[in-house]
Amino acid sequence: MSRSPSLPERPRLDLDPDMSPDERLEALRSHLEDVLEVHEQLDTQLERAKTRRENLTEKVDRLERENDTLKSSSLYIATAEELLDDGVVVKQHGNNQEVLTEVSPGIREELEAGDRVAINDSFAVQSVLEPETDARAQAMQVDGSPDVTYDDIGGLDEQIQEVREAVEQPLINAEQFRTVGIEPPSGVLLHGPPGTGKTMLAKAVANETDATFIKMAGSELVQKFIGEGARLVRDLFELASENEPAVIFIDEIDAIASKRTESKTSGDAEVQRTMMQLLSEMDGFDDRGEIRIIAATNRFDMLDRAILRPGRFDRLIEVPKPNWDGRERILEIHTEGMNLADDVDLAELASETEGFSGAELASLATEAGMFAIRDERTEIRREDFENALEKVEEDDDTAGTPIAFA
Numbered sequence: 498m499s500r501s502p503s504l505p506e507r508p509r510l511d512l513d514p515d516m517s518p519d520e521r522l523e524a525l526r527s528h529l530e531d532v533l534e535v536h537e538q539l540d541t542q543l544e545r546a547k548t549r550r551e552n553l554t555e556k557v558d559r560l561e562r563e564n565d566t567l568k569s570s571s572l573y574i575a576t577a578e579e580l581l582d583d584g585v586v587v588k589q590h591g592n593n594q595e596v597l598t599e600v601s602p603g604i605r606e607e608l609e610a611g612d613r614v615a616i617n618d619s620f621a622v623q624s625v626l627e628p629e630t631d632a633r634a635q636a637m638q639v640d641g642s643p644d645v646t647y648d649d650i651g652g653l654d655e656q657i658q659e660v661r662e663a664v665e666q667p668l669i670n671a672e673q674f675r676t677v678g679i680e681p682p683s684g685v686l687l688h689g690p691p692g693t694g695k696t697m698l699a700k701a702v703a704n705e706t707d708a709t710f711i712k713m714a715g716s717e718l719v720q721k722f723i724g725e726g727a728r729l730v731r732d733l734f735e736l737a738s739e740n741e742p743a744v745i746f747i748d749e750i751d752a753i754a755s756k757r758t759e760s761k762t763s764g765d766a767e768v769q770r771t772m773m774q775l776l777s778e779m780d781g782f783d784d785r786g787e788i789r790i791i792a793a794t795n796r797f798d799m800l801d802r803a804i805l806r807p808g809r810f811d812r813l814i815e816v817p818k819p820n821w822d823g824r825e826r827i828l829e830i831h832t833e834g835m836n837l838a839d840d841v842d843l844a845e846l847a848s849e850t851e852g853f854s855g856a857e858l859a860s861l862a863t864e865a866g867m868f869a870i871r872d873e874r875t876e877i878r879r880e881d882f883e884n885a886l887e888k889v890e891e892d893d894d895t896a897g898t899p900i901a902f903a
């Protein structure tokens with residue numbers, strides 16, 4: 498904190514009774530100058546103090562707003578079970594506690610039995626939740642049979658091999674693992690830059706093992722309401738066991754498993770609870786049968802190391818950006834169905850696209866196709882790829898990211 502500046506010294510007027518009138522006048526003039534200088538200094542200090550006060554007021558406003566948000570985010574979810582003359586019976590999710598509580602006339606009007614509501618610490622109904630805010634339905638994506646195969650993935654042969662060992666084998670050869678007496682890896686963590694094929698790998702392994710693919714984004718697990726994140730995790734594992742064999746894919750795991758921050762807000766505590774629930778579901782994994790869990794992150798450095806301990810995400814697979822061979826293969830995959838002219842040289846394109854991710858290469862192929870369509874051609878020429886590359890580089894300059902992801 499900055500210390501308050503000290504006040505300037507008060508100018509003194511020394512008038513000697515022996516002074517001549519001229520000397521007195523001179524002394525008074527010089528005193529006046531000193532007084533004016535001090536006045537100026539005080540003026541500057543006053544201005545500074547005003548600015549500081551404005552800054553502090555702004556800070557107080559901001560903290561008050563944050564405080565309000567924190568207070569308002571400490572709500573619990575409940576179901577309105579019964580509407581009575583003198584209130585409403587709500588049942589809190591998580592602990593199933595039933596309470597007769599009050600409700601304001603405004604909320605009462607729109608409330609129907611069975612609605613999900615947000616209640617505060619004293620159980621008063623704060624708001625009625627729209628059916629769409631049912632996070633469970635929104636958050637999970639279930640795909641009975643994804644259509645991605647290992648052949649659709651370019652440049653990740655080693656990673657495919659590792660995923661097959663860690664996920665596919667335990668699913669199709671569970672008996673063998675039991676006979677040999679070893680535990681398959683609990684969870685697999687794919688880490689690497691965005692758009693490099695992590696989701697594809699998880700989908701492909703589900704496809705090849707005829708497993709249901711259940712995807713949930715870590716950011717969706719970060720819920721506003723206390724207990725909701727943990728409930729979603731429970732639902733996720735429940736859904737998987739209803740659909741065995743199943744592959745659970747948690748994208749952006751860093752959203753719930755980042756290194757602990759200094760702050761101790763209620764939001765952080767909720768994120769912690771969600772992660773603890775995930776870890777406890779994984780700990781009880783042995784008896785779960787044919788469910789495998791894969792997580793992915795672009796922010797490996799941010800992860801709380803606790804989730805990497807044995808029995809948790811104990812198989813790490815790095816999914817990097819493709820090298821030259823990988824880029825050529827990915828370009829082949831994404832231009833397979835395209836009507837390419839003879840002058841298109843994918844090897845040369847692979848050289849020109851160093852640093853591109855798989856998703857960026859896929860967009861490049863689509864973009865080249867768009868140039869041909871604009872020109873009313875069905876054949877895609879070398880110039881279309883050149884134009885597409887140029888466009889990508891322009892986008893890169895303006896947007897700061899190389900290309901829009903497919």
Ligand SMILES: Nc1ncnc2c1ncn2[C@@H]1O[C@H](COP(=O)(O)OP(=O)(O)OP(=O)(O)O)[C@@H](O)[C@H]1O
Binds near residue numbers: 692693793795827854
């Ligand atoms: N190795 C690859 N081979 C072929 N296509 C790829 C590859 N990597 C990415 N793609 C293309 O990019 C798209 C996005 O890839 P995917 O969603 O698997 O990336 P991701 O690593 O999961 O990205 P994010 O971290 O952003 O979720 C795919 O649908 C595919 O078209």
